Amino acid sequence: xxxxxxxxxxxxxxxxxxxxxxxxxxxxxxxxxxxxxxxxxxxxxxxxxxxxxxxxxxxxxxxxxxxxxxxxxxxxxxxxxxxxxxxxxxxxxxxxxxxxxxxxxxxxxxxxxxxxxxxxxxxxxxxxxxxxxxxxxxxxxxxxxxxxxxxxxxxxxxxxxxxxxxxxxxxxxxxxxxxxxxxxxxxxxxxxxxxxxxxxxxxxxxxxxxxxxxxxxxxxxxxxxxxxxxxxxxxxxxxxxxxxxxxxxxxxx
Amino acid sequence: xxxxxxxxxxxxxxxxxxxxxxxxxxxxxxxxxxxxxxxxxxxxxxxxxxxxxxxxxxxxxxxxxxxxxxxxxxxxxxxxxxxxxxxxxxxxxxxxxxxxxxxxxxxxxxxxxxxxxxxxxxxxxxxxxxxxxxxxxxxxxxxxxxxxxxxxxxxxxxxxxxxxxxxxxxxxxxxxxxxxxxxxxxxxxxxxxxxxxxxxxxxxxxxxxxxxxxxxxxxxxxxxxxxxxxxxxxxxxxxxxxxxxxxxxxxxxxxxxxxxxxxxxxxxxxxxxxxxxxxxxxxxxxxxxxxx
Numbered sequence: 001x002x003x004x005x006x007x008x009x010x011x012x013x014x015x016x017x018x019x020x021x022x023x024x025x026x027x028x029x030x031x032x033x034x035x036x037x038x039x040x041x042x043x044x045x046x047x048x049x050x051x052x053x054x055x056x057x058x059x060x061x062x063x064x065x066x067x068x069x070x071x072x073x074x075x076x077x078x079x080x081x082x083x084x085x086x087x088x089x090x091x092x093x094x095x096x097x098x099x100x101x102x103x104x105x106x107x108x109x110x111x112x113x114x115x116x117x118x119x120x121x122x123x124x125x126x127x128x129x130x131x132x133x134x135x136x137x138x139x140x141x142x143x144x145x146x147x148x149x150x151x152x153x154x155x156x157x158x159x160x161x162x163x164x165x166x167x168x169x170x171x172x173x174x175x176x177x178x179x180x181x182x183x184x185x186x187x188x189x190x191x192x193x194x195x196x197x198x199x200x201x202x203x204x205x206x207x208x209x210x211x212x213x214x215x216x217x218x219x220x221x222x223x224x225x226x227x228x229x230x231x232x233x234x235x236x237x238x239x240x241x242x243x244x245x246x247x248x249x250x251x252x253x
Numbered sequence: 254x255x256x257x258x259x260x261x262x263x264x265x266x267x268x269x270x271x272x273x274x275x276x277x278x279x280x281x282x283x284x285x286x287x288x289x290x291x292x293x294x295x296x297x298x299x300x301x302x303x304x305x306x307x308x309x310x311x312x313x314x315x316x317x318x319x320x321x322x323x324x325x326x327x328x329x330x331x332x333x334x335x336x337x338x339x340x341x342x343x344x345x346x347x348x349x350x351x352x353x354x355x356x357x358x359x360x361x362x363x364x365x366x367x368x369x370x371x372x373x374x375x376x377x378x379x380x381x382x383x384x385x386x387x388x389x390x391x392x393x394x395x396x397x398x399x400x401x402x403x404x405x406x407x408x409x410x411x412x413x414x415x416x417x418x419x420x421x422x423x424x425x426x427x428x429x430x431x432x433x434x435x436x437x438x439x440x441x442x443x444x445x446x447x448x449x450x451x452x453x454x455x456x457x458x459x460x461x462x463x464x465x466x467x468x469x470x471x472x473x474x475x476x477x478x479x480x481x482x483x484x485x486x487x488x489x490x491x492x493x494x495x496x497x498x499x500x501x502x503x504x505x506x507x508x509x510x511x512x513x514x515x516x517x518x519x520x521x522x523x524x525x526x527x528x529x530x531x532x533x534x535x536x537x538x539x540x541x542x543x544x545x
Contacts, residue, residue, distance in 0.1 A: 015545070052545075058341040060544040081343035092333035094263060096270035096423065108259030109342045135421065153338075163341075 004072070005161050005192045006034040006057055011066035013052055013216075026052040028216040029066070034209075036160075039183065039193045041207035041224075043200065043242060049216040050196040051089060054165055057194070058086060071161075082110065085159035087150055089166045089196075095139025099130050102138055103152045110157030117156070124152040127182070143170035151179065155186075162186065164195040168202055180206050204228070204238040212245045220245035256344055257352045264356020266426060268322040275413075275425035278364065278432040281314035282406040285371040286399060289379050300376050304452045307372025308459055311365060315463045316490070319361045320470045324482040326353045327535075328474035337544045347536040354471040354532065360429070361467055365460045367433030369453070374402040374439030376449045398442065405435030454517030461517075461524025462503035466490065468528045469502075472535030475542060503527060 013027040027049040034040045042050050055061045056068050059075035073080040093102050100121060107117035125131045128148045133141070138149055147170050154162060167183070168176040176199075183206050187193055197203050203210060204224060211221035220241065231237030268274060289303040327350065330336040340349060378398035409432035416422040443450050466486050473482045493505035503524055 015543075055337070055544065058337070060337050060340060062543065078343045078345070081341060084341070086338060086341040088334045088338050090334060092335045092338075094267060094335065096267050096426075097263065105259055105263055106338075106342070109256055109339055109344055111255060137423075150338075157342075 003036040004033055005036050005038075005070070006032065006040075006194060007067075007069040007072075008032040008053070008057075009067050011053070011056065011063045011068060013049070013056060013061065014064045026216055027056070027063070030213065030216065030218055032211055032218070034192060034194055036192050037187070037190060038209055039187045039207045040195070041203040041210040042194065042196045042213065043198075043203055043210055043238075044196075044213035045246070046198075047215075048213045050213060051165060052216075053213070054163055054194070054196065058084075058163065082157075083159060084161040084163060085154035085157060087154040087162075087164045087167055089169065093138045093146055093149060093153075096137055098135050098137050099125065099141075099149050099152075100134040102149055103156050106153035107156045112157055120156055120158070121152070124155055128152050129178075144172055144175050147171055148175070151182070159191070161192045161194070164193065166197055167195055168197065168199055176202065200238045200242060210238065212242055214246055214249050217249075219249045257348060257355075260339070260344070260349060260352035261356040261359065264326050264353045265359050266356075266423075267326065268319075268357050268360040269426040269429040270423055271318070271322060271325075272425055273321065274318045274360070275428040277314045277318045278367065278429040279406045279409045281310045281364070281368055282371045282409075282432050282436055283403065284314070285310050285368060286375050286378070286402040286406065289375055290399065300380060300449070303372055303376040303379050304449055304455075307368055307375065307449070308452070308455060310371075311368045311456060312459055312463060315361060315364050315368070315460075316466055316486075319357055319364070319463065319467045320483065320486050321479065322360070323354060323357045323467045323470040324474040324479045326357050326474075327471045328477070328479055328482065331475065331542075331544065334544075340544065346539045350471065350475070350535050350539050351532060354468055354535070357467055357471065358464055361460070361463060363429070363433050365456070367436050369449075369456050370433075370436040370439035371402055371406075372439070372452075372456075373443050373449045374398055374436060377439070377442040378402065401438055402436065405438075406432060408435055458517040458520035458524070461521045461528075462493070462505065465503050465524050465527040465531065468531040468535070472531045472538065475535050475538040501527070501530075 008030050011027055011030045012025070014025045015023045017023050030049070030053060042053065044050050052061065056063050057070060057075055059081060068075050070080040071083055075081070094105070097105060103121040103124060104117055107121060112120070125134050128151060130145070130148055130152065133145065138146055141149065151167065154164070168179050171179060180202055183193055195207070207224050209221070209223055210227070212219050224238065227241045228234055228237040231240050233240060285303070285307050288306045330353070336349065340346060378396055381396045381398060409428050412431045413424050413427035416427050417424040466489065469489060470482050470486050473485050477485065489502040490505070493502045503520070
């Protein structure tokens with residue numbers, strides 16, 4: 001039986017103001033299951049609750065209702081969180097640290113030993129084509145370079161689960177292709193990946209399963225190969241499916 | 254422990270890398286040397302003048318760089334999501350907050366060492382200044398200790414610029430380190446600078462009070478923006494001078510411009526208790542905060 005890495009059951013999240021009055025219901029009764037070895041795409045329009053869902057999985061915010069399990073544990077449990085790597089939507093790195101120090105810092109946070117951290121950092125900087133700028137402070141980096149440093153930081157502890165929030169945001173076409181290839185290699189090596197993206201071509205290329213969320217609800221999802229097989233235009237299969245599911249939801253409303 | 258040190262080190266580097274720190278470190282050292290020299294002929298009592306200039310510099314310049322640094326070290330991290338990236342990796346929130354504040358406090362401690370050394374040097378140079386009587390009055394000739402102190406503060410910029418240009422080191426951070434390091438000869442003169450050695454408890458007590466404001470700023474930054482934190486800390490300092498809420502802020506009247514023979518045990522103990530209290534407030538606040 002395949003292990004469930006992330007499990008959400010009936011999850012709801014309502015944000016409240018200072019007086020505890022409800023401001024917005026970001027997630028409404030979401031059920032989700034990510035199994036070991038999946039490259040799972042969470043797709044949806046802006047404000048659909050993708051980032052809120054990811055933050056609940058990471059234990060950064062608590063669900064108002066329902067349960068979230070990470071490796072079968074509470075997401076706030078240290079034992080669960082030490083097994084994951086996380087790339088936030090915006091790569092806000094410490095501007096005064098060099099690329100090498102940044103990756104070493106995250107290695108330190110993951111509890112890696114100094115020698116192992118150094119070796120892994122050198123390996124990742126090489127793989128992400130950052131070796132030549134490893135001694136430069138990241139404050140002066142372009143958005144794409146900063147994104148690659150953040151990806152290296154997310155991967156430094158060789159996590160079992162990698163959570164990527166808009167991984168190709170800010171990258172040029174070549175950088176995007178390289179990240180897709182990297183995710184493909186990681187998945188082939190057995191890593192579980194949960195990612196969000198607005199680039200549906202990329203999601204179609206690298207994910208094996210997807211969930212479509214809109215206004216905090218899951219409105220579709222399934223195995224990418226099945227969605228492509230059922231589509232008229234194979235190249236735009238996921239885009240077609242995405243639009244169809246959103247239109248169906250609007251009709252229901 | 255490794256995680257704590259990684260976060261502390263990063264916070265310390267960030268604090269020293271701020272241009273404000275790079276300006277205030279040497280300027281504070283310079284003020285400690287120049288103010289007694291400029292005011293000497295008016296007040297006399299050079300040892301006391303040097304000592305109290307040192308205490309003022311420690312408190313005023315120290316808070317000017319450390320309070321914004323503490324607010325930034327926590328508030329900006331929470332706002333930009335950098336904290337979320339660290340907390341997502343299994344770092345507990347209390348450990349994160351404590352380590353970030355410890356990073357800023359370690360730089361404040363470095364500043365304390367620098368200012369105290371500069372004060373010892375300044376006190377020594379005041380005591381050794383030669384008086385030459387001329388027809389126009391008394392002219393004071395300052396000795397080599399004064400030259401060492403003043404040039405040390407100025408050389409910090411030059412040294413840091415050299416290290417930045419030829420060895421690619423961080424300019425601001427090395428300005429802070431050199432500004433402190435070049436005042437250390439003052440510690441060797443501590444025996445000769447008797448009034449400063451006796452004032453060590455007052456320096457310790459004032460540093461403890463400064464530490465409280467730094468921790469308070471870090472704790473408040475879990476909920477407030479930079480300006481809000483600054484306003485609260487200014488109000489707390491004023492409360493300490495005027496009508497202290499003793500259980501929340503240090504009683505500044507107890508040791509501000511203190512006499513050399515004061516006992517520092519109680520103020521330091523009270524300062525440590527208040528730091529622990531504000532750290533607890535910050536930990537509870539961060540623990541309950543939703544990192545949206």
